[in-house]
Amino acid sequence: MDKPDKVCGKVLHGIARRGMSGSEPPNPADARTAAAFIDRMAELRLWAGKPSLRTLNRLGGTTTSPTGAATDALPTTTVSWVLAGKGLPRLPRMAFVESFVVACLTAGGESPEEIPRHLGRWRAVWQAITASAATDAGARPVRAYHQLPMDLPEFTGRQAELDRLGALGEAVEDATAPVVVTIxxxxxxxxxxxxIHAAHRFAAGRFDEVQLWADLRGFHPEEAPAAASSVLADFLRLLGVADHQLPDGLDARAALYRDRLNGRRALIVLDDAATADQVRPLLxxxxxxxxxxxxxxxxxxxxxxxxxxxxxxxxxESLRxxxxxxxxxxxRAEPDAARSVATLCGxxxxxxxxxxxxxxxxxxxSLTDLAGRLATxxxxLTGLSPHARSVRAAFDLxxxxxxxxxxxxxxxxxxxxxPDFTAPSVAALTALAxxxxxxxxxxxxxxxLLDETAGARYRMHDLLRRYLTLQTQRExxxxxxxxxxxxxxxxxLDRARHATNLIHPTETRRVTTAPSGPAPWQSPSEAVAWVEAEYDCLVSTVRRAAELPDAGPALAIELVAALYRPLANRGHSADRIALNDLAARLARxxxxxxxxxxFLExxxxxxGQVGRAGEAVGHSYRALAIWTELGDLTGQRGCLTDLGNSCRQQGDHDKAIEYLQEALAISIDSGDRQGEASVLNFLGLTCQGTGELDAATEHLARSAEIYAExxxxxxxxxxxxxxxxxLQRSGRPREAIPYHERSLEIFRAxxxxxxxxxxxxxIGQARHQLGDTGAAGRHWHTAIKMLRDMRALDDEQAAELLTQKIPETPELIRLNT
Structure with missing residues (x-):
């Protein structure tokens, strides 16, 4: 039995095999999410007697791609990955679902007259989930495997090159290595x-499983070429790797990337590459x-x-x-002038x-007048190559x-x-509404003069950027x-402050100035979505601001500080370290x-988050020395608390308690009640590690009480x-459940x-200890799917945990509890 079958068999809700003659096929009506919908698809296959992937492929028939080519409606690889949850939380395409449902109903012996009725149910639920996901856009992170920019309707010409690319694409089927083509x-x-046009033609059929795209900025006039390590981080997130599991090194990321693509039909588009060295790790x-x-x-x-x-x-081609x-x-009216225009455009x-x-x-x-203007x-334009004159004249016009x-x-x-911009950022840049x-x-x-990409974002060709930069100098x-x-x-900076207020409303040290006006978002998840969408622009803006005269460096310092909370746990460790290091140097x-x-703190x-303990402790001590010099007790308490928590995570509980008790004394003496509550929380966690469970519950109860006040x-x-x-570690699961439920209610809000x-x-663990295995399983499965959806677990880990009757506690939860 292959792995997808194992996964499907373990997550079912008591559905028997098809041997039960005459039973009604599973109804997807109770599915509210993509994950639940795919679970029902797995149940349908089991109901049908679990036909093999080849059988499903045969019964699914063929479909016609937008290019006119006949393709498998149910490629075996795609079916396998969908049923294993590899594409979650994205729904499979409607055409795929329809073919799959018909194939299963046919394999299960359903009469042809009944198939349309059942198929209508699946279509209705698919549409409802799709509509719900559109309404909830931005509410939670969604992995997207289909990253191609939109194709141009006016694309024309290049038939010979498209034929050559088509032949190379066909060669993928029999190739023993990836097919790599440079245009x-x-x-x-x-x-x-x-x-992009060729990629869309390929994606419509053979490569409908995974499509990744990256702008490598090889020849951008203002920005450095994209680092392969950063591109790999983006690709790995899209492929389901949890943020905290992203390796730091380029080689480690490249190895994990290759592992994620192993056995998958993937189309990778790398635009504007600078060198082979930039591209090689992305293959x-x-x-x-x-x-x-x-x-x-x-x-x-x-x-x-x-x-x-x-x-x-x-x-x-030019005339077309x-x-x-x-x-x-x-x-048609001025054919000679049209040819002249084409020639003058090179x-x-x-x-x-x-x-x-x-x-x-x-x-x-008229075309004649246009040709005359171009010629003039x-x-x-003396001293330029014919290529440069053609482009420059067109831009001038x-x-x-x-x-x-x-x-x-x-x-x-x-x-x-x-690499791009939006209307709000352009309004700020230009001082326009x-x-x-x-x-x-x-x-x-x-x-x-611009291109529009997904999400109402705009890009400018780098030749036009250079042209306009020259215009600025001339004028x-x-x-x-x-x-x-x-x-x-x-x-x-103002948007980052708003994001911080939503994500971490008690933050007052890194954001000391209130943002202007009402917040542009309503929820923390919307704020996080904005930060992710603007990430490259934010990082570039910090670096550009650091080089500006007058207030530029001060603004860069404030922007890095305001981004600390919004970027937390988003997997950008290398960039965050570089930005905070830059800000620390500017501040110095x-x-x-x-x-x-x-910034040193x-x-x-x-x-510490990336496992570089020596450097973590060194920076904490340097920060502690400055806070002590400044007489800032809150800063001292923060560093001592961090040092204590680091020791706790490394198993040195005695040293952790020493740091934390010193931090607690500072908090009490200075009347810092927020600090006191924070230290008591970490003391409670540390006492759990030493087995002093009564002391742990006492510290935690007091911490919760102060926070509530x-x-x-x-x-x-x-x-x-x-x-x-x-309480669970004290062997008191029944008492623990209300605490988890009360905190769950707040976290949900x-x-x-x-x-x-x-x-x-x-709650799942507590219910299991009390013998309520059904409730335990429901809570565990909810947790697993939530962790998977937010990329705290990758797809393979989640699928494996879903097969376990008593799932192993994920490392992330063990670390934080």
Whole structure:
């Protein structure tokens, strides 16, 4: 029996095998989530007598992809992974579900007349879950395996290259290693468009299981090329690896990435690669995968790479693109002028598209007049290559046609940190109302000066960024970029403060200034979703602000501090350490000892989280020395508490108690009741480790009491939860359950999903000790699925735990309790 069958068999709810003649097929009506829906699919297969994957494939027949190719409706690999929960919490495609249901009903002997009735139930539930997920967007993290940017409807030409790519894609089926293809060519020749278009054609059939995409920023004028380690972290999250389980080193991440793709049909698209060294760690290790790379360079030292060179359009391809944008009648009316325009654009797709968009927005302009303007502009561009003159002339044409306000926005977009931007960030950058900024973005999009990606985000071609940077220099507007970046940094800082207030409302040391206006989100999960979406821009903004004159470094320091809570437990350890180290150095250079101490304290915590204990303790001691010098008792208490907790986790309980008792004395003497409650909580946990359970419950009860008096619901819930664990270790599970239930209620209200899952686990353990195995199993399964959905467990771990009658407590819960 293969592993998916084992998993399916263990998670069923008492459904018997098909041997029970005449039984009604399972009804999915009670499924409310993607995970529950897939459990019902597994039950349906069992009801049908558990037909083999090959049988399901045969009964599922074929379907027609958007490219017109006939493909398997139920590929055996995809069925296996869906039923094992590998794609959770994303629903499989409707077409897949329909084929699967029909195949199972047929295998189970259901009459053809009844199949439509049953199929209607499955469709209705699928649609209800899909609608619910759309309404709840952002409420919880969702792994997405289908990452391709949208294709362009106006894509045209490149048939020979598409045929070549199609043949290479077909070769994946029989290849003994991943097929790696690089599309190379000069800037503006259409590499990204081709690679995305080809990827969509492949994804529609053979590679519908996993599609990953990354912008490697190999030739971005402002940003450094994307680090392979960071790209791997993003890919691993999408592939279900828990944040706290992401390895730190590049080699370790690459190895785990290859393991995750082993046996899977994956399409990986790497856009704008700089070098083979940047790409090499991102390649899968086994057959069945296709990697499409775009680069201005031929990556000749990449083993196994096959290059598809991309040259300028042919005349007919250029005219076809002109007809698409400008209209066939205009091109037909002036064929010679149309050919001249194409030639003056160097037959470069980017230049033709920009010029054609300009022509479309000027219906009275003839192609003859347009060709004359382009020729005049190019004659004035001396000292440039023909390629550069073509691109520059096309950009000049569109730029000069923009209203002055639009020109200003376009110039400022060229300096926006990060790979993309949104209307709110552009509004801040340009000092415009958000509605006005959105209008300008839409106009620039219409002029083909921007691309829109998923989630109302916009990107600018790096050639246009360079062009607009030169325009800024020509127009002597050098002071405005600094002012704009200051405004953008303040915008991100304000949003980060709002996020901190939602995620950790008791934080007052890292965020000392209240954010302006109402919060842009209603829940912590929405705030976290914003941080993740803006992550690259936030990191780039900190680094750019650090180099600005005047208030720039101070803003960078504040932004790093405000991001501490929102980025916690998100798996960005290396970047967080680098940012806090940068902020500590900036604070030291500017004589801000208080900020320096806070960042050193935070570095101690961050190094401890990645297992670098020596560096963690060193930073904590340096922070403690500064807090002592400043006479800041809260800072001293925080460092001592951290040192005590580190010792507790390392098993040195005596040293932990020594640090914690010193921290407790400081809290009591200074009247720091928040600090007192925090230290008492850690003392309770430490006493659990030493077996002093009465002392543990006493400390935790007092901690919860103080937190409740102060109105700190999060602290109260944590102390209540730990009290419950202490009672369980005392052999008093019945008394423990109310503590877990009270804390569960608070965590649920705060949308703290990790701690909510932990309480379900605690209740499950207590119920099991009391002999109530049914209730125990329900709470354990709820906890496992929640931990999986938030990436605290990876998919394989969750699937394995779901098969266990008495699941092993995950390491993350053991560590935190």
């Amino acid at each position: 190379s060519g000069v800037a503006g020749v259409g590499k990204t468009r081709l690679v 899968p290790g086994t057959a069945g995968c296709l990697v499409l790379i775009s680069s201005r360079r031929r990556l000749t030292d990449l083993d196994g790479d096959q290059t598809v060179p991309l040259v300028n359009f042919s005349t007919e 693109l002109l007809r698409w944008h400008a209209g066939p009648d205009r091109v 037959h470069l797709p980017l230049a033709i598209a920009v010029t054609a968009r300009y022509l479309r927005s000027h219906p009275a302009l 502009d190019q004659r004035q 569109s730029y000069r046609a923009l209203p002055p306000g639009h020109q200003r926005v376009a110039r400022l977009l060229a300096i926006h940190p990060g 958000e509605s006005t900024a959105q209008t300008v973005l839409d106009d620039l999009l219409d002029e083909h 002597d507007a050098q002071s405005e970029p600094h002012d704009a970046l200051h405004r953008l940094t303040r915008h991100y 250079q500017h004589g801000d000892r208080r900020a320096e101490a806070q 935070d570095l101690g915590t961050l190094y 102060l109105g700190n619901r999060l602290g109260e819930a944590i102390a209540l939860a730990n009290h419950g664990w202490a 705060l949308n703290d999903r990790y701690n909510e899952a932990e309480q379900h686990w605690g």
